[in-house]
Amino acid sequence: MVKDISLRFLGTSSQTNISRNYSSLLVKLDHHTVMIDCGESTQRQLQNRHIGGDERLSNIRHILITHLHADHVLGLVPLLCTLMGPSNAVDPSEGKRPRVEIFGPSGIRALIRTTLTLCYTNLTGYYCVHELLWPNQSAYSNAPIIAEDEQVIAASIPESTEPLLGAMNGPQRTIPHLPPLDSELPGIDFRLDEQTASWPSITSISGVVVSAAPILHRCPAVGYVFEEPDAASTSVSTEMLDALQANAAALEAQQNIKNPKVLLGKLTRDRKSVTLPDGTILHPPELDIPGRKVVVLGDTYDATAGLDASADYEARGMASLAENADVLVHECTNAALPGSLTPGKREEDEKHDEVRAKALMRGHSTPQVAGQFAARCGAKQLLLNHFSIKYPAPHPLFAANYSQDDPTPRGDQERRFLALQEIERQATEVWHNGIPGDAIHREAALQRKAIAAFDGFLYRVPLQNEHDHSNGSINNTHDSSQQDFDYSIGSQSLDSYVSSPPRRGRGSGRRPFGQQHFRGRGGRQSNGSSRGQYSSSSPRGQKTVYE
Ligand SMILES: [Zn+2]
Ligand SMILES: [Zn+2]
Incomplete structure (x- = not known):
């Protein structure tokens, strides 16, 4: 394992x-x-x-x-x-x-x-x-x-x-x-x-x-x-060892096995039962830790590829392979945003149907398409990537310290942050609404939110049924969310990243700036977003046709 x-x-x-x-x-x-x-x-x-x-x-x-x-x-x-x-x-x-x-x-x-x-x-x-x-x-x-x-x-x-x-x-x-x-x-x-x-x-x-x-x-x-294959939490019990020991003499006499412990390999590695000379049958240890499943998709407008289950067919292709994923990485190139969150702060809100049709034509997805597939495969966690140039990431320190309670307008950084938060909200809504009642990850998934990934974003895939991270490096929770991630920000001070340092939001004073390593988490105030790198000027990109 x-x-x-x-x-x-x-x-x-x-x-x-x-x-x-x-x-x-x-x-x-x-x-x-x-x-x-x-x-x-x-x-x-x-x-x-x-x-x-x-x-x-x-x-x-x-x-x-x-x-x-x-x-x-x-x-x-x-x-x-x-x-x-x-x-x-x-x-x-x-x-x-x-x-x-x-x-x-x-x-x-x-x-x-x-x-x-x-x-x-x-x-x-x-x-x-x-x-x-x-x-x-x-x-x-x-x-x-x-x-x-x-x-x-x-x-x-x-x-x-x-x-x-x-x-x-x-x-x-x-x-x-x-x-x-x-x-x-x-x-x-x-x-x-x-x-x-x-x-x-x-x-x-x-x-x-x-x-x-x-x-x-x-x-x-x-x-x-x-x-990942399922695993056993215990490899060998004392009862097994005792039974082998009790049969040691007979094993040597009848099967020329000098060290009875060699049979443990058959049990744990080959996962085959062993019958001992006195009639005792030893069974392989129970596989009680379910293996994890990680799904990473390329660019797509339909990850089922038209092979989802129908009245006549069982699901095939990715619709079947991705079932019960612990984490699904799905592209989210485009999104319909409220006018105030668009790059030019347009007066009108973008229309979902229009954005979806345009994305589809270019072979890409919106938050709704990603959320739908996450629900379809019963994913426990949804991570979004492959964003259009319209959705640059805010600086991680800005994101980690953002507070809705702070009334000071913070310009483009805030717009980026809120735009990605809105993208996460839209994906989460469709994902949560569509999870089948009998999905094995349903309860866990409902406690999580879709996360918009950024360059440098690290996501550790928890063991199934792992509520309390035993690994201290990802244990930063005082709520039930498991959307933990780490930033490695080096030792620079905040000033070296941002032109006008954002202030810590009220109640969020747990982000020591300039610290070697700190953690942020989706699900902070204002239902959390998890954002990335800072840029000091508006990105200007040529339109590409090959994405
Ligand atoms: Zn691409
Ligand atoms: Zn592509």
Whole structure:
């Protein structure tokens, strides 16, 4: 069983701006770090201790890509160059083992091969790319020599209304077909399992099984699910040891077992019952700690991909895989806000239908879509990311010390804070209203609120049924909310972050500024928001079409 599972967000925007970077997050499974998506400048985010905390590049051995849009992959090759640059050359005696394994939709092999080739770059270590293929999609060959007529392949899948093929709809690409460089080891082509509409068990990291399923976006996109196996709180009881001891002589005489404790491996590791010579049957310890489930989606306007349960079908795909998630990360690119919270403080409120239609057209979600899927899968916690440039994050210290009771207007920082709080409120409302009565996390979910993630946001996934965090580093509660997160703000004083320091709100005087480490929590005064980085000027971004 994994001791700590946590998520650290390195980039939470669809377009880079001064308070948020392009998409990337880390899933930490004890000492194993898995990166999901790697937008431009992700390694700089990781190296910034206010955002990456104490995470190390060198711990990354698995990178999962949700889709090939530029805001999710353009940091990938630069990251590989750092991980396998001249200063990180591998010892040839280590043999040909991949330093990094990369998973994702077809196109990643081509992206890496082409970029490395064009940039005259040789890596000093080995990597491999495992590609997830939809039905009928051609594999991108690992063969060292490519036949002349195959040197360019078109990823052309005809438009289809069949859900699994429908996920492939989108602009067509023509891909240069280059042979692998020396640093690339052959990866696996995972063909979608049509029965479950997923790519089940594509890898296992620290015993946590990773699967993927298609979700709908403007190009082939997937979400990833991490499932920790159930565990036993006790491994061996004294009764078991006594029974083994009582049978020691007979075990040696009859089965030539000199040390009866070797049978414990069969019980705890193989989980098989053991019958002793005197007829006693020992059973494996009960798996009484349910494993946790973490779901991280890529960009999507419909995570069920049209594969939700109907009168005729059981749910398949992500609708089935994500069921009872302990935490769901869902994109929330757009939202309809009251006029006062829009960037220009418009007079009119934005209309939900219009914003939703626009988001859908671009393949993205609103708080309502995210809340609906969280309810659909009975998620215990909903985290939102991939915000449009219209929703920059306020400085975390502003957020941590905000008080509605303070009448002083605090300009753009306050607007950012309240806009994200409103986005959280909208998502929470739909999520809570839709949770099925029999959902196993229902009670826990109703005590939580959706959280708008920000760059540097760290979320530790509590054990199921864990009310009182035994780990002191996340125990900062005097209410029942478990929406705890940590900021690492270093030792700078507040003045180095904000031009006009916000004052502590009444009753919130538990945020010592300039402290090495402090914690904030969603669910503070005014029903809490959980915000991120400060920026001193309005971000100006060019409109992108590739998010
Ligand atoms: Zn995107
Ligand atoms: Zn996208």
